[in-house]
Amino acid sequence: MENIPVANARANIKYIVFSLFLIVTWYFYSKPSKVIIKEIKQIVHCETPGPPPFATWNPSKNQSRTAIAILFxxxxxxxxxxIGVLDQYLSDNLESDIIIFLTMYPVGPHLHAVTLKTKRQITYYNIDAIYTTFPKGFDPYREEPTWSKRGKWNYHHMCRFWFKLIFDIPLINKYEFVMRLDSDSKLVGVWFNVFDFMxxxxxxxxxxxEQADTEGILPGLMKLKTFTYEYINKTGIVPKNPVRLARAFDIPFHIRLHNTNFDISKTEFFKSKPVTHWINAVDETYGIFRYRWGDHVLKYLTTAIFATPSEVLLRTDYNLPYCHPC
Structure with missing residues (x-):
């Protein structure tokens, strides 16, 4: 039978080892992310917390004209x-930057781990100041949505961000094309350089x-059809793709859409005066919040009104391997 002093000594050693483990773990995870991030050799800028962008790594040798944007x-x-497969599958010579839009400040070691997955310039951009805003005059406390997911207005904020707010962010102005990828989307095979092709x-x-939303699930959806034709008549716009516009509404109580968990936008087009006027007019109806007019439906209509048939390409026409959700 083991004597008491020996047992106590062993217990003390275990206690000391465990205490040291806790101290080391605490030190590692409580270190300011600024210190951890400096372990990455090519650091451009990092201040956490702080104004966006708060962290940018792996600087490009030349200023990129294209970006891959993720909201997370x-x-x-x-x-x-x-992130890890983008370098492998997107054949763009690693020229496209990555922008991760965040509504919080993640811990430094996690940023470090994600950053090491790519050789591309990667920027973490906090959007707290704009993401949860509402159109002027909209009262989120008195209003009630006809549809909700993950909270009263959460999904609606996401739709508004991708349809409108992203084009108000100064960082986006430097890019000719911006690819959207949802956080649960992924390239699963080799893609040609889609930016050069565009x-x-x-x-x-x-x-x-192409898919469709339905009034049966989204009460108030068909008000968008009324608004769209009223807007066209009021402004005197001649739709550049009348076939697509008619197709948008050719199923009773449905509106067609292009799913936007992957999507590439030409910044100049979506920031042009005619398109910006339309985007702002949609925003002022409060339809995104009242009836969950999705960014995918709104973008389908935007390109039907303002883009010619040849100016819109479809991923399915080129067999680009992709999954969502992954």
């Missing part, structure tokens, strides 16, 4: 698989698969 509000480490085709949008 979860554990940043979950992005590692999707440039050569004079395209303004590279769209995803």
């Amino acid at each position: 509000d979860g554990a940043i480490l979950d992005l590692a698989p999707s 440039r050569n085709q004079s395209a303004v949008n590279f769209a995803n698969i």
